[in-house]
Amino acid sequence: MLALSSIPKLARGLFQIEAIFMRHMSRFDATTSLHFHALLADLQWRVRLLEADIHEEEQKAGNADPSSLSYPILALTLRTRRDNLCASIGMLESRAPASVEQAA
Structure with missing residues (x-):
């Protein structure tokens, strides 16, 4: 193990700064945040x-009234899928x- 006195003063300061940042957010938290976003x-x-596909189908049929x-x-099926995805996004x-919200 290295003695603290053998490490240059600047490097010791950098290690201490890194240790402070690592306490607040680990790499796992950072990658979790990235994956979540x-x-x-x-x-x-x-x-x-899906919205573009719905619009295209409505244009082809000349009917935009579900x-x-x-x-x-x-278009009805695509609307259902879109609504389910929107509900999933809202739930997520x-x-x-909390760590993901803080990182955002």
């Missing part, structure tokens, strides 16, 4: 894709770990 971004991107009998079934955001 990546998951949310991916889900939000998928919602936007209560109409001639409304495309694919509300149940975010």
